[in-house]
Amino acid sequence: MPLFSIQNLTKRFGSFVAVNNVDLEIPETGILSIIGPNGAGKTTLFNLLTGFFLPDAGRVIFKGQDITGQPPYEIIKHGISRSFQITSLFQEMTVLDNVRIGIQSHLGDKFKLFLNFQENRRVKQEALNILDRVKLVDNRMSLVTAISHGDRKILDLALALTTDPSVLLLDEPMSGLSIQERGKITRLICDDFAKNMKLIIVEHDMDVVFSISDEILVLNQGRVLVRGAPAEISRNQAVQEAYLGGEKCLAEIK
């Protein structure tokens, strides 16, 4: 059974069709990367899969269950989680507290009216475990506004981990990062995430995409252009044309 079965998925914004009648099956294993020029509908697709947008038509089936239209807080119960292209954090809290917010939700403590947040050892320990995993422990007492952009991107990923997902959707995890920072995240993805979860990654950094992906999906103007292994994609004429006038020329890499 495919992990995701996407059927006739369409999303319009006024007269602009962001996702156009997409039919797609995503397998349970392997890192899938989604690439395409700006405006191709990649983030919109993520938003549709995770319940942030209601589709105008079509369905999203996850492990045989129709999850179309469920809000994000229901979707994550299926084990789906996502990170954000523009880091989406709790701006006035510390790094540790950010993660604790996620953990307390996962552990079911978030409703408790009389359980002191700061003194909750179970939540704190789990949060520290996650920070340890992403190597952000040293910064844990810093305010989000005081850490570097790279660390904020990592924190964004850490938050996505707090729901203990089996499927992780990463939306441009490399954007705005230096070579060194990209390396750090690539290692996280390959050494940790890929071994524990199904990964679906939207990314513009072609070096990364072509080196880590098992399968690449190319979107253009809201439709699936082509799909296949990295080697096939890099040779594909249509893909090269779609990218002309914006992105790196695919022939240059791999």
Place this chain on the structure above:
Amino acid sequence: MTDKRPATDKTERKPPLPKRLKDPYFWIFLIFLLYPTFPYFGRFMSLGTELLIWFIFTLSFNLCLGYAGLPSFGHGAFYGVGTYAAGLVFLHVFQESGFLIPIASGAVIGALFAGVLGFIIRNKKGIYFAMLTVVFTQVLYFICWRWDDVTGGESGLKGIVRTSFLGLDMTDPVIFYYFVFVVFVLAAIVIRRVADSSFGMSLQAIKQNPIRSQYLGYNTGLYRFLVYLISGFFAGLSGALYCFLTQSAFASVLDWTKSGDVVIATLLGGGTVSFYGPIVGTIIFIISQEVISSFWEHWMLLYGLSFVVIILAFPTGLLGMLKKK
């Protein structure tokens, strides 16, 4: 805006003073325990009692405003509804039994109405949200004003008396003051526990990033509904206590031009940056009102203008301003 720290400071090393003395509540409780003995102010029991009542009101309202980030203009109405509920229960239902049940009724009815509004606005934002809360207050005002068989209309409810409770004579202003003081202490402790709790932190998370919160499993609408329920309960409780303080209930309490009062009192002291902001703000708000109104007939002019200036100059209130230094 600065980081919203928990109300009780958790420092890693042992503080030089005993922890109790560092707790602002210790000092607040102490001061108001001794209030009736103060040289000049001590005589104004009614003022002191009103301050305590408003502390309960604004501390709980701040869960909505400062913690959940919901600028609700409906809470004055829950206070007013609590006043009426307490008065009506006393007059028609439990004439003989004193005032614990009417006061509890005020709190419950306040929570009920707050729950209704909370449910309506649970997913609304911005201008639309603000307008709905104002309109809700208007409706309740009209109902209380017009349904005069029940509410006494413009002349309000009369004949409410404080009887004896636990053998103490509640008609004595000082004894009633201490009754309210006990209620205040209990309420204040409960509200602070909620603010420092997982739930309180959830509210802040939802305020700061509702989208990410949803992706972490928070049903944001449900939380907004719950914070309304809780703050409405305490608003109703405050109103009920006020009913017994003044031994009356008037529709003017629900006047929508007063719906800003609780917001101002909460903001003024710095409710958006500190848990204790509402206490500071309430003291400034109520006392300045008393002082100005006593020496000038047209005090409303000064009152209105000063708050305009203060809110524009210090949007994070007094404590917010002090924190920046």
Place this chain on the structure above:
Amino acid sequence: MPVLILSLTLNGIVLGLVYAAVAIGFSLVIGVSGVINFCHGVMFAFGAYFFWVLKDVIGFWPSVAVVPVLVGCVGLIIERILIRRVYGLDPLFGLLITLCFAISLEEIIRMVFGPAAYSVSAPSFVKGTLIWGDFIYPQYRLFTGAFSSVMIASVWLVIDRTDYGAIVKAGMFDSEMVGALGHNLSILRTSVFILGSAIAGLSGILAAPITGIKSGMGTAILMPSFVIVLMGGLGSIPGTLVGGLIVGLSTSLATLIIPRYVDIIPYLLLGVILLARPRGLFGEQHITE
């Protein structure tokens, strides 16, 4: 009985038109500037009070010309000194500031004019009553209805047909669009504020002989505006007109059935409308988010 109903219906329409005229300015400022302006009602009051002062000095029609200009000036001052400081902030601040300021303004009115009510009589050319068989109706109300209609129609024409109106429409809930189109957002906001204030002031003149002039009339006239704007849809002029008529008619006709709870009827209707259509009758979807 039918005569009574006709009379009440006309009352409702006239009242509704006055409400709508006041609500238009309120709605436009919300849409273009994102501010819920409590002071708007006081512009209505100023119109009435200024009229009371000037009408015996310069006459009816000159007052009708001069008073809106004066009220517009007051609006200009308020916008420049006060309102612009809250642009871009949470709606909370605009509401709070304008509420406090409105209280101060009403107090100033009370200081200058006293709390008692003043009455103004209708201008001599419409002082009489219209008689049509059994049906008797004051001419002045018909005049008010007609004049308000012209006012509302003019505003609608300006918004719908002129270049200025196009900018206003573009800026409705989308302040970035104004700059993107190369226009000055600040001037747009100020002009809309002045326009709304002037219309409210003019409505105050018209309403004065019918409702009387008393302190507190400013905040009183604003209550229906909230309902009307939510009913009709934020930022929509046709919506405001329809909302005003619904509120006016329902309030007026309800006196036949439940005279005591007349004030509550508009809120019930609002509840029903919002349940079926949260954005209001003519509102845009995105406003509710």
